[in-house]
Amino acid sequence: MQAVTDLAQRRNEALASRTRAAILRATIAVIARHSLSGTTVQLVAEAAKVAPGTVILHFQKKDALLLAALEQIAAEFETARRAALEAAGGDPVKALEAIIEVSLDPKVSDPANVAVWYAFWGEAKARKLYLERIGSYDTVSQEGLDRLFAEIISKGNSGGGYRHLNAEALAMGFSGLLEWQWQEILVSGRNYDREAAKQTARAYLASIFPQEFAPH
Amino acid sequence: MQAVTDLAQRRNEALASRTRAAILRATIAVIARHSLSGTTVQLVAEAAKVAPGTVILHFQKKDALLLAALEQIAAEFETARRAALEAAGGDPVKALEAIIEVSLDPKVSDPANVAVWYAFWGEAKARKLYLERIGSYDTVSQEGLDRLFAEIISKGNSGGGYRHLNAEALAMGFSGLLEWQWQEILVSGRNYDREAAKQTARAYLASIFPQEFAPH
């Protein structure tokens, strides 16, 4: 009797989680197109090809659904970023190059993802939970950048020529530049020239650290 | 008869425009606290101490009200920025210093203003009108910055030592840095240390143009 119940549950979990994932994907797509305030359970259900009741069945409250969507996107960003940093293997120069690649990777910086990210920023002031989730991502990634810049400044192969550089300020400028490009993705959508953007980001680094980021 | 009507209208316009201004101020305050989706005509009316009907009487549609609020804020930003640039009198070094001051002026970067600005960014993808208004502000100010950086690079007093610098990338880093600080205002609110932020922005410029922005 116990065995029967267990097996039945295992099957259901698989089906349920497939549906759950479909709803989450649909939610992100709907937020991207209609913004947070324009996102209705009805629209999400249609996009996921389920009934409205199913959406609530899986997430209890619309609010929880939106939070789950935010969590999903933030986790994707974090995973991609961490993978890139690990691939750089502790070399700060490679790490910065990898961050540029990740940040402008078509999958990571898909216009839908970017739109959703800014949609949550827009509501962040009013909804503490959004702010916490978004803020923690930004804080962590910013601290990582600070360290990379500081490392290049102190151990760079320019014979101490970088001593007058301020790591914190330049790292902030770098994240700001990447964010700025994200805003441009939001504005121009699909036809945004990611290669040009990467060139600009590299030009930023080459301007500051000419030894390490020579213009090929 | 005509004169009477004219006089009556003149008085009414004064009263009406006072009410209108109060509603706009209230709208900005409500958006800042409740975000766009949480902003209701009811809340705005309460904050402005008028009846809900009065809000609609003046702006016809809630949508028009929100757009008017955006327009108001964008215009404030533009005015402040233009005044700062004029005060710099064509000197790009002074101009950049002035932009830092303006951008972190407690009145311009009041947490409410910042929150409203990001609230509209969050809806921008879904509402073309918001995107146009916000985007045009950002584009114009960005182009101005590009020119300032290019000027310092070409005419700077470092004897050509700036030739390898990329104006566009560094200008984008600079606006990005200022935007990043705005996001931090959004997160930390009233107790944000504006002086420290200004120091960081100046440190950015001093890192790039040590001759022009020596650490006092």
Added chain:
DNA sequence: AGATGATAAATGAATACTCATTCAGTATCG
């Protein structure tokens, strides 16, 4: 194999809100 029954998943019409907008009436002002 095919049928059966037990369980979970999904449905979607009905419910119970919230909120923008209307408008008949009131207050205010010169």
Added chain:
DNA sequence: CGATACTGAATGAGTATTCATTTATCATCT
């Protein structure tokens, strides 16, 4: 007074959530 500004209860459109019912799935039994 005459004209405009303002009021706020009533309207109705839209939407999250509920829940009684239906559908799907699979272990078990003929």
